[in-house]
Amino acid sequence: MEFRDLKKQYQLLKGDIDSAVQDVCAKAQFIGGAQVKELEKALAEYVGVKHCISCANGTDALSLAVMAWGIGSGDAVFVPDFTYFASGEIVSFAGATPIFVDVCKDTYNIDPDKLEKAIVKAKAEGKYKLRAVVAVDLFGLPADFDRIKEICKKYDLLLLEDGAQGFGGKLGGKTACSFGDISTTSFFPAKPLGCYGDGGAVFTDNDEWADLVRSYAVHGKGSSKYDNIRVGVNSRLDSVQAAVLNVKFDAFKKYELEDINKVAQKYTELFTNAGAQEKGLVLPVIKEGFYSSWAQYTVQLPEGADREKIQSEMKAKGIPTMIYYIKPMHSQGAFEGTDSAIAECPVTDEICSKVLSLPLDPYKSDEDVKVVVEELMKLI
Ligand SMILES: *Cc1c(COP(=O)(O)O)cnc(C)c1O
Numbered sequence: 054m055e056f057r058d059l060k061k062q063y064q065l066l067k068g069d070i071d072s073a074v075q076d077v078c079a080k081a082q083f084i085g086g087a088q089v090k091e092l093e094k095a096l097a098e099y100v101g102v103k104h105c106i107s108c109a110n111g112t113d114a115l116s117l118a119v120m121a122w123g124i125g126s127g128d129a130v131f132v133p134d135f136t137y138f139a140s141g142e143i144v145s146f147a148g149a150t151p152i153f154v155d156v157c158k159d160t161y162n163i164d165p166d167k168l169e170k171a172i173v174k175a176k177a178e179g180k181y182k183l184r185a186v187v188a189v190d191l192f193g194l195p196a197d198f199d200r201i202k203e204i205c206k207k208y209d210l211l212l213l214e215d216g217a218q219g220f221g222g223k224l225g226g227k228t229a230c231s232f233g234d235i236s237t238t239s240f241f242p243a244k245p246l247g248c249y250g251d252g253g254a255v256f257t258d259n260d261e262w263a264d265l266v267r268s269y270a271v272h273g274k275g276s277s278k279y280d281n282i283r284v285g286v287n288s289r290l291d292s293v294q295a296a297v298l299n300v301k302f303d304a305f306k307k308y309e310l311e312d313i314n315k316v317a318q319k320y321t322e323l324f325t326n327a328g329a330q331e332k333g334l335v336l337p338v339i340k341e342g343f344y345s346s347w348a349q350y351t352v353q354l355p356e357g358a359d360r361e362k363i364q365s366e367m368k369a370k371g372i373p374t375m376i377y378y379i380k381p382m383h384s385q386g387a388f389e390g391t392d393s394a395i396a397e398c399p400v401t402d403e404i405c406s407k408v409l410s411l412p413l414d415p416y417k418s419d420e421d422v423k424v425v426v427e428e429l430m431k432l433i
Contacts, residue, residue: 054421056373057243057414065416066300073296086292092299096254099306100230104263106255107290108270111217111239112139114253115187117288118213118235119147121265122185129181131171131210133163134381134398135405136189140215141382145393150181153383155398159338161191161351164400165200172208180392185211190219190229192377192410193245193346194339198224198232213237217253220246221310221346229346230256235266240290240298245313245346246305248294312415313347319419320350320411323426332433333358335407349377353407355433360409363432370428375410 055061063070077086089107097105108114124130128149132141135156144151152175155167168186175183186205188196196214205212214233216222222229230236233256238244240252255266268274273285290298321336329336333355339345354360364374382388383396411425 054372054412054424055414056375056412058416059242059247059414061416062301062304062414066304069300070297073300074293077292077296083292084289086295088292088295088299089290092290092295092302093254095299095302097256099302100228100236100256102231102236102256103258103260104256106263106266106270107295108253108255109288109290110251111215111237111241111244111253112143113270113286113288114237114239114255115139115143115213115215116146116286117255117266117269118237118262119143119149119185120269120285121235121262122211124149124184127182128184129175130185130187130213131163131168131183132187132382133189133191134383134396134401135161135378136191136215136382137217137378138382138385138387139217140187140189141393142387144187145387149184150391151382151388151393153381153393153396153398155396155400156191156404157197158400158404160194160197160340161404162194162196163188163201165197165204168201169204172204172210176208183208183210185213187213187215188233189215189217190222192337192351193218193222193348194337195219195222195224195229195232195343195345202232211235217241218244218348219346220244221305223344225342230254233257234259235262240294245310245348246298246302248290248301249297250291250294252290252294252298254290309415310346313413314345316413316415316417316422317345317347317350319422320413320426323422324352324430327426327430329426329430329433332430334429334433347413349375349410350413351377351408351410352429353404354409358407358433360407363409363429366432367425367428370424372425372428373412376408377410378408379405381405
């Protein structure tokens with residue numbers, strides 16, 4: 054079994070993907086082809102924001118937002134402690150300081166109460182200029198944006214939605230990548246909407262920030278690429294990737310997002326029927342009003358379970374599993390000795406030792422799910 058079966062997806066979409074890629078080759082517009090504009094327009098429409106600016110990857114997308122806001126030395130940005138490294142890395146890369154905040158044990162997303170406490174504490178200390186909050190839609194589930202937006206407004210902080218895993222998620226009738234002042238996503242192959250290499254996008258309703266992101270992404274261009282009015286980067290989505298995404302986005306809208314929700318529901322149903330919760334297994338929770346794009350189906354193993362042994366026994370049965378994430382952000386070596394290493398995040402500390410992500414994609418059959426559930430139940 055594949056952890057995320059991109060081969061099967063390609064087999065199903067092969068005709069359309071092959072001809073879309075061949076079309077790029079035939080026209081030889083490898084950079085900035087019509088496919089890129091077409092994709093940006095379709096994504097902005099789907100998400101419901103004014104501007105979508107594609108770029109080279111999800112990390113650059115976050116960095117471009119931080120550049121547009123002029124975040125740098127002396128600034129601090131609040132970031133969840135339980136996430137992929139890039140969510141905090143981009144803050145440090147800009148010369149600012151990430152302050153890590155604990156997450157909710159049931160949703161894995163930044164805990165609004167603890168966020169507010171961290172803001173009040175940092176404000177009282179007065180060491181940094183507090184600029185923004187990064188809220189991650191972890192495993193596909195939108196963060197608690199109703200509460201987070203309120204907090205950002207109260208303390209005059211910008212909100213950056215890291216929707217790298219969240220594309221397609223919804224909350225209260227709005228779509229993921231529309232919740233931040235600026236929002237971003239990633240098209241890394243294994244993300245909910247993935248391309249055939251690296252890719253990313255920035256979303257915003259704000260004209261000025263959109264212009265700045267477009268400029269920073271092309272060497273700080275002014276009126277043209279050869280008129281450089283600020284120092285930027287070279288970050289763009291290739292035409293080939295856009296062509297692949299245009300095909301895959303159709304499938305995503307037509308059935309993939311719905312189907313992956315059905316597969317996730319099947320997991321929850323079969324685990325529940327098998328008495329998983331009684332055995333201490335914690336299943337993902339999607340609260341009222343939320344809709345996940347299911348980047349991962351992540352469970353927490355019961356207290357005292359030997360995760361390594363479970364992984365190797367599942368692997369022996371042909372079932373791949375992954376650990377997202379094994380280390381709290383504040384414990385990463387890159388932050389050693391910095392203020393970012395000082396964080397009290399007991400929930401993250403605990404779940405890092407318990408989480409296990411199971412094979413998931415829109416193409417998994419009920420039988421696939423049944424096999425995974427049966428094997429895991431035998432081991433706990
Ligand atoms: C994947 C990911 C990123 C980075 O995306 P890339 O395209 O790999 O650069 C950022 N944040 C989160 C939460 C991610 O999962």
